Amino acid sequence: MEIHGVTFKDYALAGANLANGMSLGQVCEVLSIEEPIWAEVQEYFINNMSKLEPGGEDLMFYSTVFTNPKQGKFANVEGAAGGVEDVLAKYPEWSDFVKMQIYSAEASNVGLEIDFDKEFGISIMAFSQLGAHWSAFYKEKVMDVTNFDSYAYEEEGGPAITPEQEERYRVFHLQDELRDKWTAFYKDKFKKDSVDISDDIDF
Amino acid sequence: MFGLFGKKNKEEQVKVESPEFMQLVEKWDSFLNKMETRFNESLVNAEEALFDNLVESDYDLTPTMTAWQSIKSQLMDLGNKVDTTFDEKVKPQMLNYKEHYEILDQGAKATHLREKIIFKRLDRFEVVLEGKISSRFYNHAVKFLNEDFQCTQCSAKIELKKDIFHAHYVSCEYCNTVNTFKPNDKISAIRWIVDNIAKYKVITQWDLMEQAREEFRNIRPPHEGQDSTEYTTAYKKREDTERAFWFKYFTERSEYLPDYKETIEHDMDNKMKWFYEERKRDLNY
Numbered sequence: 001m002e003i004h005g006v007t008f009k010d011y012a013l014a015g016a017n018l019a020n021g022m023s024l025g026q027v028c029e030v031l032s033i034e035e036p037i038w039a040e041v042q043e044y045f046i047n048n049m050s051k052l053e054p055g056g057e058d059l060m061f062y063s064t065v066f067t068n069p070k071q072g073k074f075a076n077v078e079g080a081a082g083g084v085e086d087v088l089a090k091y092p093e094w095s096d097f098v099k100m101q102i103y104s105a106e107a108s109n110v111g112l113e114i115d116f117d118k119e120f121g122i123s124i125m126a127f128s129q130l131g132a133h134w135s136a137f138y139k140e141k142v143m144d145v146t147n148f149d150s151y152a153y154e155e156e157g158g159p160a161i162t163p164e165q166e167e168r169y170r171v172f173h174l175q176d177e178l179r180d181k182w183t184a185f186y187k188d189k190f191k192k193d194s195v196d197i198s199d200d201i202d203f
Numbered sequence: 204m205f206g207l208f209g210k211k212n213k214e215e216q217v218k219v220e221s222p223e224f225m226q227l228v229e230k231w232d233s234f235l236n237k238m239e240t241r242f243n244e245s246l247v248n249a250e251e252a253l254f255d256n257l258v259e260s261d262y263d264l265t266p267t268m269t270a271w272q273s274i275k276s277q278l279m280d281l282g283n284k285v286d287t288t289f290d291e292k293v294k295p296q297m298l299n300y301k302e303h304y305e306i307l308d309q310g311a312k313a314t315h316l317r318e319k320i321i322f323k324r325l326d327r328f329e330v331v332l333e334g335k336i337s338s339r340f341y342n343h344a345v346k347f348l349n350e351d352f353q354c355t356q357c358s359a360k361i362e363l364k365k366d367i368f369h370a371h372y373v374s375c376e377y378c379n380t381v382n383t384f385k386p387n388d389k390i391s392a393i394r395w396i397v398d399n400i401a402k403y404k405v406i407t408q409w410d411l412m413e414q415a416r417e418e419f420r421n422i423r424p425p426h427e428g429q430d431s432t433e434y435t436t437a438y439k440k441r442e443d444t445e446r447a448f449w450f451k452y453f454t455e456r457s458e459y460l461p462d463y464k465e466t467i468e469h470d471m472d473n474k475m476k477w478f479y480e481e482r483k484r485d486l487n488y
Contacts, residue, residue, distance in 0.1 A: 036383055039369035047466055050473045111273030113265070197245055197277050198284060201237045203230065203292045 001052065003044045004037050008052070009072055011045045012062045014038075016069035020081035020125035030073050066125065067132045084133050087126040094137070097130040098178040099185075106186035110193040141171040224300040231293050231309060235285065235316055242281050242321055246328055249274045250335070257336060262343045264392060267336060278325055282317035289313040327410070334403020337396035344389040356380035366461055368393040394460070401455035408448040415444040424485065431486075438482055442475075449474045 001008045014027045028038050052058045067084040074080040091097065100120060107114045116127050148165040149158065187194075252274070257267045289310055297306045345365065352361050354375035361373055363384060370385045402409065419441050425431040449471045457464040482488065 034383065035370035035385060036372050039371060043369070043462060047463070050469075108269065108272045109276035111270050113269050195277055196280065196284075198238060198241050198281055201234065201241060203234045203288050 001045070001048060001058065003041055004033055006031055006033065006041045008045060008058045009061055009065075011041060012058075012065045013069055013072050013074045016065045016125070017074055017077075017081055019066070019128070020069065020123055022077075022079055022081070026077070026079065030077055064132065066128045069125075081123075081125055084129040087122055087129050088133065090122065091120070091130060094134055094174070095178050095182075097127075097134050098175075099182045100127055100130070102179065102182035102186050106183070106190050110190045110195075112190075112193070138171065138175065142168050221300050224297065227293070227297055227300075228309065231289075231312070234288065234293075235312055238281055238285055239316060239320060242278065242324075245274075245278060245281075246324070249278070250332060253332065253336060254339065257339060262340055262389065264336075264340060264396070271332065271336075275325065275329070278321070282321040285313045285317050285321075327406075327413075330402055330406060330409060333399040334406070337399035338403070340389075340396055341393055341400060344393050347387055347390050352382075352384060354378060354380055355382055366459060397456055397459040400459065401452050404455045405448060405451040408444070408451045412441075412444040412448040415440045435486065438486065442478060442482075445478055446471065446475060 006014075010031055014031060018024065018027055024035060024038065028035055031038070031041075033041070049062075069081040070077075070083060091100075100116070103119070104114055116122055116124050120127075145164050145168040147168065148161045249271075253267055253271055256270050257264075260266045293309065294306065297309060348363050348365055352363055352373075353359065354361055354377070357375060357378040357380065359375055359377040361375055361382060361384075363373065368386060368390050370383065372381050373384050374381050415437070419437040422434055422437050425434050450467070453463065453467045453470050457467060463470070
């Protein structure tokens with residue numbers, strides 16, 4: 001899929017770099033097109049993305065491009081977004097990401113937009129990179145591992161729990177623990193900002 | 204006959220609810236009524252507050268939509284409060300007079316208010332609200348397309364099309380110079396809010412689609428060998444109403460974005476894909 005010399009991968013990379021704050025002018029320069037052409041390119045791909053093969057190379061690329069936008073035509077561009085390794089060096093723990101995620105959600109619940117750059121020193125794009133990284137981690141550790149069949153005990157002749165299944169159990173519960181921990185923390189933090197529109201109604 | 208079964212029935216008939224329990228039921232009903240009234244009043248207040256916010260922010264959609272997310276969260280909390288009140292306060296008191304299974308209908312009142320009234324109305328309210336806000340934004344932003352745009356070569360005034368909201372080339376009809384029009388942020392934003400306007404304009408079809416979905420959810424899938432007429436009829440109604448909704452929606456959208464007129468069929472196929480996959484799994488066609 002291509003239009004005006006821009007491939008779907010170029011378009012995906014352009015989107016990732018725009019999200020990281022690269023100016024439209026610079027993106028157009030990298031793609032060697034002018035803004036009106038970019039507008040046509042954008043409309044074309046938005047309108048035709050559904051024609052791409054599910055699970056195919058292009059869509060797989062699209063789903064991971066945010067973790068590494070400094071590639072292809074954007075590989076050597078100054079100001080292009082770095083890969084996920086840059087933000088992971090700063091925030092290596094799963095807990096770091098869950099904290100940001102819950103912070104954002106709870107702030108939104110009380111009508112506040114958080115400034116990632118000010119609060120965590122990273123861009124929204126870098127936050128998305130962390131999201132993609134930890135989603136892939138969860139998929140690998142939990143979703144792609146068959147759950148242990150607790151009805152078929154080893155003593156009863158069923159298969160023994162494997163190390164992967166033990167890890168699955170740990171990761172699965174760790175997610176809940178992290179979410180509970182940060183939800184409690186931020187609910188408390190925003191307590192004064194939250195409004196109960198039925199605080200005068202009680203049983 | 205034998206005077207056994209009739210006696211039991213008679214005993215059941217004369218069974219009287221304890222006044223204490225009846226008082227609790229009355230109190231619980233009153234609580235639920237107050238919560239529903241508060242919910243309905245809050246929807247009206249929310250709409251007014253968000254329209255004010257839009258004007259005060261000089262038609263910046265971000266703070267308005269952020270405020271809406273906050274209000275929505277508060278409205279959903281009403282539904283959650285109904286449930287927790289039953290679990291933590293009402294149920295323990297009712298259990299002093301009744302068995303657990305005898306107060307299931309009281310718990311169901313909370314679920315009904317939360318799921319069928321609060322959450323369901325909220326879904327529809329969101330479509331209407333986002334549609335109204337987007338319409339107001341559109342009427343404000345589209346005026347910028349009437350502002351003077353002059354040819355860079357001969358300074359002649361160039362008329363801009365009213366349905367292109369992104370950067371585009373436009374030729375001067377006096378000297379044929381090709382100019383580049385770059386819209387301001389508000390004009391650009393129109394591209395992303397017309398979906399809300401289109402959805403709001405076809406709210407009647409949305410209602411019919413939601414009603415068909417609800418009816419379908421209330422029918423149990425037939426077991427093998429059972430008559431499946433009711434189930435397949437409900438599927439058909441879902442298909443018809445969903446197709447009608449998407450067709451109207453994409454047609455409305457293309458009034459604002461004419462480029463999308465050609466893709467209505469394709470866009471509909473995309474939206475209906477999930478429905479046909481589900482039906483294939485369920486009914487094998």
